[in-house]
Structure formats: C-alpha cells, structure tokens
Amino acid sequence: MKPKHEALNQQIDAIWIQFRADIGAAFNAAHAVQEPAGVDPGWQAMCQHWGVAPISAEERQQVIAAQKPLRGAATMEFLAVVNAIVKTHRIASKKIDSWDTHSSVEAKHTRLNGLLERTDTELITAYKGAVLPKPGGMFAHAMAGAGAGPKPAQTGPTTSTLSCRGCGAPRLNTTDLICAYCDQQLV
Numbered sequence: 001m002k003p004k005h006e007a008l009n010q011q012i013d014a015i016w017i018q019f020r021a022d023i024g025a026a027f028n029a030a031h032a033v034q035e036p037a038g039v040d041p042g043w044q045a046m047c048q049h050w051g052v053a054p055i056s057a058e059e060r061q062q063v064i065a066a067q068k069p070l071r072g073a074a075t076m077e078f079l080a081v082v083n084a085i086v087k088t089h090r091i092a093s094k095k096i097d098s099w100d101t102h103s104s105v106e107a108k109h110t111r112l113n114g115l116l117e118r119t120d121t122e123l124i125t126a127y128k129g130a131v132l133p134k135p136g137g138m139f140a141h142a143m144a145g146a147g148a149g150p151k152p153a154q155t156g157p158t159t160s161t162l163s164c165r166g167c168g169a170p171r172l173n174t175t176d177l178i179c180a181y182c183d184q185q186l187v
C-alpha cells in the first residue's frame, strides 16, 4: 500500500488536472461560438453535459441589446457552466482530508482550493474581455493612440493570448504572468 500522503497527492493532482481540462474546454467552446450570444452544437453539448439550460430567446435578445457581444456564448450561460464545473470539483476537493499529512501536500490542497475559489469571478471577467466590446469604444482608442508610434495590425484576441500554451487553460487575468493552473510563464 502507498503511503497516505502519496495517495492524497495523487488525488489532489487528479482533481486539479480534470478541473483545468474542464475549464479550458468550456472556455474554448463558449468563445468558439461565432454568433454573438449564440449557440452552436459544441456549446449546446457543453451546456447539456453540465446540466445548464439555455437562456430563453427573450433573455438572449436582452443580453444582445445590453452587452452588445462581438461573439461567443451568452455570458450568463458561460457563468452557469463555470459554476457547475467549480461546484463539481469543490465537492471532490472537500472529500480530501489533507490535515495531518505532509505540509507540501496540505499546501497543494490549499492552492487547489484557492484556485477553485477565484476561478468563477475572475474567469467571467476574462471571458467578458474576450467577447464584449472594449469599454470606451473608438474615442478612448483614438485618445490612447495619440502620439504613439505605429501599432501592429489589430487581429483581435487569439486563443494563444487567451489561454496558456502549457496546459490550455484560459488566462484568469490579463495581469497574470504565471498560469494559475500550471505555473507556466504566460507569454
């Protein structure tokens, strides 16, 4: 039989890896929807998988009018899917008792719980940044650009700037230099 701390360490790693994969898949599926606040087969399957009912046609029209998204699944639906993912892994994490084991295992468990705590609020902000128009619009853009040198052509956010190249998880925060999910440096 394996020592207790090794088994716990593996359980924590397993939740961490699955959580990261689930979050990455949900973010990519939501962002891949071409029609603003729309639905495509990939997103529909994602909602079904996590038991999330699509918003009504009326709510969809309200979201489009209020948020004027450029693309991507409706933020309400994305948030519901993220909440379902976080809840599933929070329940799994709570079942792990890392108290009275190696301090490194306990520290890792604490980090995983921290990641589960911060993901929903930070990820929805990151998602809005990726699918909603930038605040300020053209005027703010023109002012910011006054006197500045030539900029590279705007191609819009790409998946590589939105996600970590190491693990594929979405970037939680544009100011993060290290991926919260795998510790790799973000470029």
Ligand SMILES: [Zn+2]
Pocket: 164, 165, 166, 167, 168, 169, 179, 180, 181, 182, 183, 184
């Ligand atoms: Zn990563």
